[in-house]
Every structure is written in C-alpha cells, then in structure tokens.
Amino acid sequence: MATTSENQAGSFRLGMLIYDTRYRSMTIQVVFMFLFMAGAVWLIDNTITNLSALGKDFNFGFLDVRAGYDINQRLIEYTNDSSHGRAWAVGLLNTLLLALFSCVTATVIGVIAGVLRLSKNWIISQLMNLYVEMFRNVPVLLWIVIIFAVLTEATPAPNAFRGENPTASMLFFDTVAITNRGVYVPGPLFTQSLGAINLGVISVSINFLLISAVVIGSIYANIRLRRHASAVQEATGDRPVTWWKSLLILFAPLIAVLAALGFHLDYPTLQGFNFQGGSYMRNSFTAMWLALSVYTGAFIAENVRAGILAISKGQTEAAFALGLRPNRTMNLVILPQALRVIIPPLISQYLNITKNTSLGIAVGYMDMRSTLGGITLNQTGRELECMLLLMVTYLTASLIISGAMNVYNNSVKLKER
Numbered sequence: 241m242a243t244t245s246e247n248q249a250g251s252f253r254l255g256m257l258i259y260d261t262r263y264r265s266m267t268i269q270v271v272f273m274f275l276f277m278a279g280a281v282w283l284i285d286n287t288i289t290n291l292s293a294l295g296k297d298f299n300f301g302f303l304d305v306r307a308g309y310d311i312n313q314r315l316i317e318y319t320n321d322s323s324h325g326r327a328w329a330v331g332l333l334n335t336l337l338l339a340l341f342s343c344v345t346a347t348v349i350g351v352i353a354g355v356l357r358l359s360k361n362w363i364i365s366q367l368m369n370l371y372v373e374m375f376r377n378v379p380v381l382l383w384i385v386i387i388f389a390v391l392t393e394a395t396p397a398p399n400a401f402r403g404e405n406p407t408a409s410m411l412f413f414d415t416v417a418i419t420n421r422g423v424y425v426p427g428p429l430f431t432q433s434l435g436a437i438n439l440g441v442i443s444v445s446i447n448f449l450l451i452s453a454v455v456i457g458s459i460y461a462n463i464r465l466r467r468h469a470s471a472v473q474e475a476t477g478d479r480p481v482t483w484w485k486s487l488l489i490l491f492a493p494l495i496a497v498l499a500a501l502g503f504h505l506d507y508p509t510l511q512g513f514n515f516q517g518g519s520y521m522r523n524s525f526t527a528m529w530l531a532l533s534v535y536t537g538a539f540i541a542e543n544v545r546a547g548i549l550a551i552s553k554g555q556t557e558a559a560f561a562l563g564l565r566p567n568r569t570m571n572l573v574i575l576p577q578a579l580r581v582i583i584p585p586l587i588s589q590y591l592n593i594t595k596n597t598s599l600g601i602a603v604g605y606m607d608m609r610s611t612l613g614g615i616t617l618n619q620t621g622r623e624l625e626c627m628l629l630l631m632v633t634y635l636t637a638s639l640i641i642s643g644a645m646n647v648y649n650n651s652v653k654l655k656e657r
Contacts, residue, residue: 287624300629302620303328309615311606313522316442324616329442331611332633338528338607339594339637345533346593347586350540355570357545368541376538381599383535388527388603395420398514415507417515423526424508427519431502447501454493462489524605532596536589543585547578576652583649590645591638608633 257267291298303325310320315333318326357368375383396408398419410417417424434446465482473479508518551574559569598609608630617626 291624296621298624300622300625302616302622302625305620307616308619311611312604313525313606324612324620327616328608328612328629331606331608333442334605335594335597335607335609336637338525338532338597338600338605339590341529342532342536342593342597343590345529346536346540346589349533349537350589351544353537353541354544354548357541358548372538372541374538375535376542380531380535380596381602383531384527384599384603387531388523391523391527392420397421398510401510401515415505417508417510419515420523421514422523423521424515424518425521426505426507427517429504429506431504432500434501450501451494451497454497458490458493462486465489522605524600524603527603528597528600528605532593536593536596539592540586540589543582543589544578547581548574550581551577579652580649583645583652587642587645587649590641594637594641595634 257263288298304323306320307322307324307327308320309327311318311327311330313334314330315337316326316330318330353368353371356364357372359365359368395418398417398421400406400408401410401417401419408419415426430447432447434450436443436445437449465485469480469482506517508515508520510516555573555577556569559573560566564572597605597607598613600607601610601614604610612626613630617623620626
C-alpha cells in the first residue's frame, strides 16, 4: 500500500501520457485533433494555391449577379433578371416542397403497408410483400424515369379535352385534368388579402401566416384536450367523450378564418391550347413525388413491421382479453409502443428523401441541384463555391429534420418510473 501511494503521489512524467490510463484517452484525443487541424490547414492552403494558379479567387459575389435563365416551377417571384442567389432560394423551396410532400405520403404508405403485411389474410400480406420487394430492390432513379415516362406518354394532350366528342374528360366533377403537360387541380383564392411581409429574399403572405397560426393553435389545443382526457381517465377510470370537441377545435377556427378571408377555389378550364386557372403540377414534380413516396414507403413498411414484431404478443392478448377490437388494439396498444423502434430508422428515411430530391435533374425538376448546382455552376464557373453551398444547405436541412424527429422520439419513448 505504501508503494502504491508513493507512485500516485509521485511527480508527473511524460511517459504517463501514454502508459497511464488517467491520461491516455486525453492524449489520443489531442493528437487526433492536431492531426485533423493540420489536414484541414493543408487542404485549405492547397485549394487556395490551386485556385491562384488558375487565376481564380474564392468569393460568393456571383450570387448577386443576374441569373439570366428561367425556372419552370417557383413558389416565390422570380424572372431571368433575378440574381443567382434568388435562383438558389427558388431551388431550395422546390427541394423542401418535394421533400415535405414525399415524407408525408411515404409515411402513410409505409404505415399501411407495414401493418397489412402482418395481416392474417394471405392474399393481402403477399401483395404487400410483393410491393415491398419490388420497389425497394429497384433503384429509385429508374422508378422516377418510368413514372415520368408514363405520365408523359400515356396521358392525353390538352386538345383531347376539346370538341363535341372529346377523347378525354376531366375527373372529379370536371375539376381535375391529367394531361401530358401536367396535372391541373383547383387552386385556392381569397377575395380578402391582408398583404405580405417582405423578408428580403422572399415575401410571405399574411393570409398564409394567419391560416398557419390558426392550424398550429388548433392542433395544440386538441393535444391539450386529449391530454386532459387521458388524465381524467387515469384518475377516474372513465374517459370523457372528446371526438366532437376535437372536431370543433380542429375545424371551426379554420373554417371561420377561411370564410372571413373569402376563400374559394379557382377551377382549371380549357382555354385555347391549354388549361388556365387552378393550380398546375408539372409531370416532373408528380413523377418525383410518386417515385420517392412509393420507393421510400417500402423501406418504412419494413421499419413498421419490425417495430410491431418487437412488441410482445402478450400485449395483444391482454388487449383482446380486455375486449378491445383488433383495430383498436393496433392503434392504442401496439403502435404507440412500436414507435420507439420505428422512429430512429424513420429519421434516416426522411433524410434519404431530402437528399434523393437531387435526382430531379433526370426529369427536369428545377430543385436546388438543378439551379445552384447546375445552371448557376455552369454559367459562373464557381464550382467550389456552388458545391460548398449545396453541401452546407443539405447538411443544415438534414440536421433540422434529424433534430425535430429526435425531439419527437424523446416525447414518445418509454419513460421509466
């Protein structure tokens, strides 16, 4: 014991940085940090030297230069006289729009397919198995091209809807037209406008902000109502009837705001050689949306199936013993517990969708990859700057999605008492 105490109280020696477990981990981390910093310095210096040899510098001034090209889909005002920076913003919004639509649709498809794959009906389970194996084992780029080709070649031209005996007709009471140029659907219009807020890069409609605030507030109020009902159920054993209150909270404020703003639909009509009015979805957007949804939905279906199988069969048997029907058992007992298994891989699928939107260049979808990483890069010759901006933008979007989903994952995970 005296020898050990003397060794611990002895003077510090350099050899202890390697052989003493108290310092070894810190030494390794410091060494790797210096190696990483040295590598980064070498890479930056080498890049600057090569750029100087080519007569180039490193700056982002090109973002203020006139773009000079058109973008076929835009959510904000844009012309060919706008800057490359605004073209980047238009492409970014197109990327986020496609990612949002695809994530929602893929989740719905994946959950339904994952549950049905465990069905006791042999035909249904085998059909879902066929769907999963067919879509997830073929590259998503092929599905994008195939769906785009079908939408372009197998749908009628606008002139097929005209004449006394048209060869094509609109759907859903003459409100939707599917053509080889795109899909025309009713678009929202307001007779009352509250104006817009100019944020520099984009202008945000106050009508949109008001409707979004009402929707978010209604959802939050409904969550509080359901939590209150759950608290009453735990305290008394009886759950209050809340379905009509939920419907009232979710829809009454929204309907009131839409009525006050004079909401109505603008229906597409055939005028001249094309449809006018309503909202227009290009075949490139529709193909990307469908392909990413069904492709990623196949992977989400497997995640859902794995999450359900991870729950003990005793949970299902206990629910049946209490008199719960199979669909109520799935919604109230199995799926809530399976979420802790489903959510982590689901985050990866959402990130894959966001990054796979860059494949839109194959069918002419003008996302961020096509604008900043395509036309802008070719026109300005700023390869390094454009690629860095693309990397930072995709990284930021991925971190935001991952962070939001991790917050949700923490809210649904099992909490020990």
